[in-house]
Amino acid sequence: TPYMHWPDTMMEFLVEDGVLFSCDGFAAHLCTETIWADEAGEDVDHEVWYYYDAIMRPFAGYIRRNLPKLDEFDIKVVAPSHGPLFRKEPRKYIDAYKEWTVDKAAGKKYVPIFYASNYGNTRRLAESLDAGLKRHGYDTELVNVVPLDVDRFKELLERAQAIVIGTPTFNGDAVKPIWDFLNLISTVYMIGKKAAVFGSHGWGGEGAKLVTQRLSGLKLKVLDHDLRARLIPSDEEMAGAATFADEIAAFFG
Ligand SMILES: Cc1cc2nc3c(=O)[nH]c(=O)nc-3n(C[C@H](O)[C@H](O)[C@H](O)COP(=O)(O)O)c2cc1C
Known part of the structure; x- marks a missing residue:
């Protein structure tokens, strides 16, 4: 998954447990007592957006080309390298990234x-x-x-x-x-x-x-x-x- 967010960024998938180790993808600059987003008691939606906006957005063109690669996996947990892990609605922020990185200029003049x-x-x-x-x-x-x-x-x-x-x-x-x-x-x-x-x-x-x-x-x-x-x-x-x-x-x- 190059440029998500460095040239050598590589996500890994643990087939046995369905865990996607997503590196900086879907990450947040959030440090909580629990590792689980659903127990964090924070505005995780905002934190994930904020991280995307500040860190990942310059790479939107690369991200939208990488995201379809995740479609084939039966993902049960998304485990980014920063911030909490996602087990409830594990695809929530993958879908959010798809929306955020859509080519807004396409077909317009x-x-x-x-x-x-x-x-x-x-x-x-x-x-x-x-x-x-x-x-x-x-x-x-x-x-x-x-x-x-x-x-x-x-x-x-x-x-x-x-x-x-x-x-x-x-x-x-x-x-x-x-x-x-x-x-x-x-x-x-x-x-x-x-x-x-x-x-x-x-x-x-x-x-x-x-x-x-x-x-x-x-x-x-x-x-x-x-x-x-x-x-x-x-x-x-x-x-x-x-x-x-x-x-x-x-x-x-
Ligand atoms: C204080 C001042 C400094 C200026 N310095 C330059 C300059 O270094 N080189 C230049 O080509 N024009 C210079 N100008 C002229 C402006 O570029 C010019 O007035 C221009 O039409 C301003 O366009 P604007 O109305 O879109 O701001 C200067 C004008 C002022 C008032």
Whole structure:
């Protein structure tokens, strides 16, 4: 069961007693007097979800490929390496993992456009891209990353077929809310998803370039050029944004 949660993670099944030793799968950071979840007197549902959210969620794509391997076993007890063991409804959290790791992006054309904008200049570009991508049949959503809504943004990232990110440049850098947002990407399974970057700037325009580099480092496939406009986008630059939407659509496929 690779990447549940390390590359070499291996679950084992004790046939005689029907015990699945599931390593980090279905685990919880919970230390109780009893080894049995049904005697723990704790909110085990929450603890198992919390462990999944914090530890396992970045590997959702691997987990959903591994879970069907458990279908063939007559499991009577699930014994993770952290937290209590499950003997009542032993498949409860296997089923929960199936639900949590389902590919939420499959068959959808949902493309959130995450942006930050101090004076509305990057926002103007975002609106043009939003309209352009909608014309290509994408289900887009403009998402201001201020304030950082961690749980919602993680959900949106998982639902996304691809993402578009806009940042202005301040002091030769992308702005902090965008870096905070980018920090969420590694907390969900985004490997191989496509992305495009844009932003308004005054002179150097380093923000968009740095975001592109970061996304590539996170193993997303990023459109090889970004969209930049100087300060308040001119009519010409807004026309360029419409063209950029066409290029994004061709790239996202
Ligand atoms: C304090 C300050 C620092 C800035 N630093 C840069 C910079 O280093 N490089 C650059 O290209 N533009 C810089 N700009 C220009 C902004 O990127 C520009 O105003 C942009 O249009 C802002 O976009 P927004 O309205 O989406 O925030 C700076 C602007 C301000 C006010």
